[in-house]
Amino acid sequence: MPRLLLIVSTVLLALAAAGGSDDQAMLILGNWLTEPRDGIIQISIAGDGSYQGKIVGGNNPQRQDQHNPDPARRSQLLLGQTIFQGMKYDGEGRWSGGTIYDPDSGRTYKCRLERLDPDRLQVRGFIGFALLGRSQVWTRYRASSMTLPAAVQ
Numbered sequence: 122m123p124r125l126l127l128i129v130s131t132v133l134l135a136l137a138a139a140g141g142s143d144d145q146a147m148l149i150l151g152n153w154l155t156e157p158r159d160g161i162i163q164i165s166i167a168g169d170g171s172y173q174g175k176i177v178g179g180n181n182p183q184r185q186d187q188h189n190p191d192p193a194r195r196s197q198l199l200l201g202q203t204i205f206q207g208m209k210y211d212g213e214g215r216w217s218g219g220t221i222y223d224p225d226s227g228r229t230y231k232c233r234l235e236r237l238d239p240d241r242l243q244v245r246g247f248i249g250f251a252l253l254g255r256s257q258v259w260t261r262y263r264a265s266s267m268t269l270p271a272a273v274q
Contacts, residue, residue, distance in 0.1 A: 146210040149234065152177065153242055154269075156257035161267055162204065172208040172216055172234075176200055178267025188227030199224050205232055205244075221246045230254065 149172065153162045161178035182200050189195050207219030214236035221232035223246065230246035231254075237243055240261040247254025 145212075145214055145236070148214075148239065149216070149236060149242065152262040153259040154262040155259055159269065161262050161269070162259065167206065171206065171219065172210070173203050173219075174205040174221075175203045178269065180269040180271050182268060184224075186224055186227075188224060190227050208232065208234060 149164050150166070151164060153164060153174075154160070155162060159180045160176055162174040163177040164172060164174045167173045176199050179200070182198075184199050185195060186197050186199050186202065187195050189197075202222075202224075204224065205219055205221040208216040209218045210216050216234040217232075219232050220229050221244065222229045230248060231251075233245045233247075233251055235243040235245075237258065242259045242261075243256055244259055245251060245254055245256040
């Protein structure tokens with residue numbers, strides 16, 4: 122019996138160290154509508170245990186990554202691309218340590234996420250210090266269609 126207790130204790134400690142003990146960390150998973158309401162980002166857990174976000178829908182499914190700094194990637198579709206990665210849960214509804222790619226500029230920034238409430242997520246991209254950046258508030262996306270209406274010009 123003491124051996125079983127040791128094994129269970131070891132597993133629980135490993136889960137706690139990996140962030141598995143905080144149910145709040147899992148509440149970010151799912152689909153989110155970007156603030157300009159032109160993209161749907163699916164947040165999931167990467168193989169290394171960090172959080173990542175992939176474009177799974179939007180108002181222009183055929184949009185290419187035309188601003189990518191790598192000319193060879195400019196003809197690739199944005200749909201299906203991972204735009205943020207490496208995010209680690211800090212506790213209290215906050216994630217940091219990752220990067221976010223801005224397809225409108227082709228630039229990659231450091232990133233922070235903060236869950237404002239069950240249906241709103243603040244996403245902040247920045248260079249250097251978090252004070253030097255910009256934020257968006259994404260909203261939980263619950264619809265089944267991954268195609269959004271075209272933007273009104």
